[in-house]
Amino acid sequence: MNILIKDTLAILYENGGYITKRTNICIKDKIIYAIGDIPEDFTPDEIIDGKNYLASTGLINCHTHSYMSLYRNFADDLSFDDWLFGKIDPLENRTTPDDAYWGAVLSCAEMIKTGTTTFTDMHMFKNMTAKAADDCGMRAVISRGLCGEDESGGGARRLDEAFEEIENFKDNDRISFMLAPHAIYTCNTEYLKKIIGLAIGENLPLNIHLSETRYEVSQALEKYNMTPTKYLDSLGFFEQKTLAAHCVHLSDEDMEILKRNNVSVAANPISNLKLGNGVAPVPKLLDMGVNICIGTDSAASNNSLNLFRDMNFTALIHKGVNEKAQCVSAEDVYRFATVNGAKALSLDDTGELKVGKKADIILLDLNSPSLNPHNNLVSALSYSANGSETDTVIIDGKIVMRKKELLTIDEEKLYFNVNKIMERLSK
């Protein structure tokens, strides 16, 4: 289908910076075919009047566990151990694949409504997460969380599952995969080496939780006499393209290793605050030129998958903690949440409003208090927007939300189902 977004205000990247410009956007099938004058050979099937919209490339959520939205607001204000072992784990052990599907649909509903068009998801129930993303029309990069600490065989089974899932969705061009050893404290050295070998052999990028807590670092120093980053580097982990989530507690040498190996870092500011883990050294990584992107983490530790909130936190928290108002600009944050995310996920054909890229586009209602006056609309996205300005969402050239109504999700059924599921799980 061809869509014309006519006479819209668009955020474009020109001459090394973001600008807003009134223009037309022509979408042909899945691709941005033209921006500016409407080509003579372009006949739209649908015309969207863009006059009152701000068009942006869709946001990219670079770390989440989407089925866990079932557990939103279930366990708050607790220590990490009480949160995980006392509250979340028992729920998780009772969660069925069908429950997980509805949790993932809930996440997709929240992400679409708040302007996210692509997400990456790590953990369990990956067939169900991939199916939810596909049914909701989202773009997703999926990875089965791989744990293998002992000889019990669980690690091998999980790897088998990961490859089955990859096989199941191999013909779906909105769903791609990474291999995700969960963390160094849930994978032994042998298992990590096996995964690295498979990743290189199958040319699959790697995704891992890294230096999320002080405890992870102190454990690694005790066990390996190395930081988690240095330990992974010693195994050759970073020879394969890697997305590392969290990276809160990094030494200067760790940062050098990440930079040298072109590792992308997914900052998860809200989750790191909520669980009392601290604040990642984003300004330093930014100065070094590391590819930084943003993740929400799950709704069990956020408690939302609204990336605009994490953009707000990313723009603000480093200024306050470092007592320096000039670090991490609005434009930096917008880049983290869009094109940097695409790079991190090896999706080079999205993340920018540019001819030839995939048509993953959000239209924000310019008649929203948070966007007025229109003094600086890139600043508005990082600083004042709350996500609810999102009016229309196009993913892969298909309209999945129009005038704030989800077209791929039955919301009434969704809310009925997730509440029924949690009534059962929390009994």
Add this chain to the structure above:
Amino acid sequence: MNILIKDTLAILYENGGYITKRTNICIKDKIIYAIGDIPEDFTPDEIIDGKNYLASTGLINCHTHSYMSLYRNFADDLSFDDWLFGKIDPLENRTTPDDAYWGAVLSCAEMIKTGTTTFTDMHMFKNMTAKAADDCGMRAVISRGLCGEDESGGGARRLDEAFEEIENFKDNDRISFMLAPHAIYTCNTEYLKKIIGLAIGENLPLNIHLSETRYEVSQALEKYNMTPTKYLDSLGFFEQKTLAAHCVHLSDEDMEILKRNNVSVAANPISNLKLGNGVAPVPKLLDMGVNICIGTDSAASNNSLNLFRDMNFTALIHKGVNEKAQCVSAEDVYRFATVNGAKALSLDDTGELKVGKKADIILLDLNSPSLNPHNNLVSALSYSANGSETDTVIIDGKIVMRKKELLTIDEEKLYFNVNKIMERLSK
């Protein structure tokens, strides 16, 4: 007019904690007349079906400068001096009272849309701010910012203006007043003493910016050999009821002084981060039993007046900075944003969903992703809501927003005006 909110889920305070309960809320004229069974003598003029709503008392924004929403996203990522003297001051000097009115209406639009029913406003153009609040149907506590550093007479003029404004709105029971010496660094000792005397004589509460920046503290130590708090205490400032905004840089003795004098502290987490001022010692003040409330500050340093965002930050930032997930709970934050705010503003008849209190009520759409599943809806308000869940707002018994449509503000005209104003001011 009598309004019945029928069969709604309501956040009520019972047995020392917040609970949610399905119930009816009867509003008679401006007052909550009954919660629970509908009294026989109550005849509603309007019935709102509450089935899909979460009813809460409205939020209270305890520090802002509402006309400054004109400058939203105009000056970001700058040092405090470049921000204030390079960008904001020149705009402010060109701003007319009529411009300020539209800036304040923009703030009211954003506040109502995101569930705030009461705000307090300090700075200039107070006739216009009070008029905007009144026209929009909001409850507001207004205070002319009083500066008097020298003998030029400006301080006396500002005091005259303050009392004129009080006189102008003396018959309006939604608009009340405080006296607001701007800060210790913009008022000399004599002027402060004069204001304290007038405040005591007229029985007007006091409102002041306090210990917002490290520079303010170091200046006070140099000039008075005392911290700002100790200096004000030495003048007898706190003998009158006081709301102190910011309080980022407090010594242990300062906190003791604030507690001993029942000073309310308005935390402004986002503004303090954005301007690189730091993080207020909220957990310590909370442990001491200080009455903490929350302010957005202006949209020039936030960049939004959506109090849900500041609730999110308040619930999260102290956990991260102190690396302690158990400090400042969801329930604490909800209390800060409601009943504590009412106490701080001497509005003892609002801030709670309780029989006999003013009918300042917000209805949130339960069919929002951020509120689902309904695992813990008080947590939801502090952690996952972004404000856009607000569907219906009742202030002083009058419906000012219904089904997300503002009934007291012409939004099209508002956005046209504020953009036209900023085009002129920023030339």
